[in-house]
Amino acid sequence: MSSSTSRTPLIDMIKGMACATIVWHHLAFYGPMSDIAHPLAPSLIAWLYDYGRMAVQVFLVLGGYLAAASLAPQGFARFDHAGTAIAKRFVRLVVPYAVALMLAVVVAALVRPWMEHHSVPDQPTLSQLLANALLLQDIVGEGALSAGVWYVAIDFQLFALTVLMLAGVRALPVRWVQHHAAALSQGLVLLVTAASLWVFNRIAGLDMWALYFFGAYGLGMLAYWAVRAPQAQAWVCLMVLLVGAALAVDFRARIAVAAVTALCLVVAMRSARMRSFSGVSPLVKLGQMSYSVFLVHFAVCLLVNAVVSHLWPASPALNAVGMLLAFGLSLAAGRLLYLRVERHVPSWSTALRWQLGLVGAGMLVVITSNWA
Structure with a gap:
């Protein structure tokens, strides 16, 4: 099977559904519109609040699947230089990320004076801005500037760890290793996946590191190699054994x-019929721009929350309409970010400019607030 199986309308459709679930989870989680609208659909809002976050696991698996497709479709590293691959990934992630965080900082400053709610981030500090710009906020103990930004940091860590693992096998100086690079690389991924599922993912204090999440990411990589294999039974058995042992030791719904x-x-991806499935067009398009929607939706939802809950603080129906409006505007803002920023190939100078813009905007907000 060709590497074209790595990206199909089906993959984008799954990403679209997961993205929509995450946006609705945050709408239910952060309120206050969801608090006011809760009597209208208590079970649905409670489910989104408690379980909507599980869609992150779908993104982790898909991330691993697509990483295997781009980095090692045959099982061994196909990129030239590890540093270059990691740097390109960082730049592609942080340019739309910085744009979205600038918007979040500005929106939070606008609504902070007239909306007292736990969902409104505190006024940023210089160290917090720098940590968020460099994807280090959780590692250094700084607060996030927007919901879900932890995932961007983890995605980058997972990608970098995968690149270093694959490059490490390739760099071994033994000739025998070079002839078995695919098996050794896949074996290393399998080993680290097992270690994550059986050990690291059970330690909550490690949830700011890639090893905590590599179990799901590694399963995605194994899934890709299973799709490409002449026979998938061995791969499927390995995956079932890995997960079965992990859940027997410590059942975690997210791992399931x-x-x-x-x-x-x-x-699905071993089925020619499913690979040729054109998908549901709106979900496919949402999947293609899911990263931009994921980045920008918090600022949009925060602004709509502030306006609607302020104007109609006691109307469940109007706050439910506000939630629908916030979802629709999040998609519109995400599409704009996707078309104007994410879709373009960025450079280091572009990334640096937007990161400096994020820090500058944050400090301007602080200075303006202090003067006020």
């Missing part, structure tokens, strides 16, 4: 969701 996602990917 990741496993089901990975195994369903194998079944």
